[in-house]
Amino acid sequence: MAMYIFKRFWMMLATIFIIATLTFFLMHAVPGSPLEAERTTNETIQANLEKFYKLDQPLHIQYFDYMKSIATFDFGPSIKDPNRTVNELLERGFPISFELGIITILVAVISGILLGTLAALRHNKMIDYAAMAFAVIGISIPNFVLATLLIQQLAVTWGIFPPATWKSPMHMVLPVLALATGPMAIIARLTRSSMLEVLTQDYIKMARAKGIKPIRIVLRHALRNALMPVVTIMGTLLAGILTGTFVIEKIFAIPGMGKYFVDSINNRDYPVIMGTTVFYSAFLIFMLFLVDIVYGLLDPRIKLHKKEGDV
């Protein structure tokens, strides 16, 4: 296990390195620069500014400087907002985005599995049809459309929940609902189909022949096997939720990282783009690593500590 984690650690570093490099060159390939403004600046001032931010240097020098900043995890000040460093932005925004993301994941996973399992156990009955109709709707409606609908109905018309910002648990309900519905629907459908398959397996029949209580058969014998495919797609879903937070944070005026990320790209604010991208990708890679660990815990046949030929 230690060996596996060690290996994975280096692979994760390599991935981040590649992502950082790609982001850097893509960012510089996009026309425009952070210092371009609507009003024309004096040429000397422009040159001085470029010199100050080292934008006059050849690209490869900038690249090495930038790599150094990643290695030391010090991205320097934002160009648009020189009073703040990128690190400050991350420190302020990340906890909020993290909270939104984690709550969303928990809600999506727990309710998705519950719904899928219920549907499978009541196969071709009312609950099954209702759950799957709900799932199809959940998959089809994009989260930003759902968000506006929720704000319109639950916040503006009925006034049950506050429409925006991130202050109390009540504020969290709508953004989490908007963000969690899609992944929840996907998880529910997947859990249902894999549960239906597992329930026909010989070992379930054998557990029934042993006279084991139905609740234990579902929880102990079936669920764990049925969750394998769900864990497999968790990686993709995590990425989806992460990118979903950008939009949702914007709609609900949540002061998370997504706001800075989107703004920074519009402004070509190089340090902020680099900082947020590297941070986001590092976080996502770490979550994927956790998913792989969970996979190994769920299925004893998957050995993480295998000496040769592992991932």
Add this chain to the structure above:
Amino acid sequence: MTGKQLADELSRSRLEDGAEVDPVLHEGKRGKIVSPKKKRTISSEKILEVDDLHVTFSTYGGTVQAVRGVTFDLYKGETLAIVGESGCGKSVTSNAIMGLVEQPPGKISSKGVHFKSRNLAKLSKKEMRKIQGVDISMIFQDPMTALNPTLTIGEQLMEGVKQHKNLSSAEAKKRAIEMLSLVGIPNPDERLKQYPHQFSGGMRQRIVIAIALICEPELLIADEPTTALDVTIQAQILELFEEIQSKTGVSIILITHDLGVVAKIADRIAVMYAGKIIETGNKREIFYTPQHPYTQGLLSSVPRLDLTGGELKPIDGTPPDLFSPPSGCPFAARCPFAMEVCREVYPATTEKSDTHRVDCWLQDSRAQKLIEEGAFAR
């Protein structure tokens, strides 16, 4: 070959082998004849009485009559083999007794399935769970899929006793270790913590047997327990069955299509065809003097090492469609001796001896007269 010739052939080999040895058990290990079976006592007490069991399944294509009136008894300590080709309803019969037929789409009706004077057909699912795994256990065909891949062997062994017998974890563990030793798994203590994929096929079948036996059931239903195993392992598993039966006195219903297996461990045989038991008898009666043309056909389609020359004789044709089974004898269409009446009316049961029963029109006194006149000579 007729049953008569087969019987002669067999009795000849018996004379050569010595009286104590059952000549049917020719599969012997390492070239020698299998040792005579340990003496077991089969009491006259009936443990299971199945009376007129019907099982049907509703499908989109119509209703399949999988089991069409099966009646048999099982005595304490006895091994009854139910033989027949694929799709004849033998597995469905065992699943119905065990309460494993999902209703719907299945539908079970009977005049009673009595297990030690309790009518299993009348029990609720909850009451049935107190019998499943405790009084009646089941062994499944494929040990590669019968064990849950994500639970340790120990947990799968112990959960039954823990639930049914209210044992503590320590007691359950002790019991599990005993069972693993009984079925011949070395280092049971260590092995408990392992997962199914860490065992070979034969070992897994031993574990499945251990799980089935852990609550000390009185009836064991083995549904093709050796079909998925290779031949050397088959012999070991069959020996294990015999050993367990002599130790615990458990009654066994053995579902199989393998007549070699039947010859080795069965006391009594029920031959099933198209959802009905067409002939029952003890082992000698079925192997030496089979009465039903289907049983005769079945026996002469088995390869034998001791009979040189001649080819295997498959039974021509296929079993009838159980969506609309024929009103007469289901074997009539394939039977070389079929008469007009066979296609119209199902034959009554003829008792050839206390144990030997057969459903065939050839047993009718009028047909017997024809046989004497040589009408069926080939």
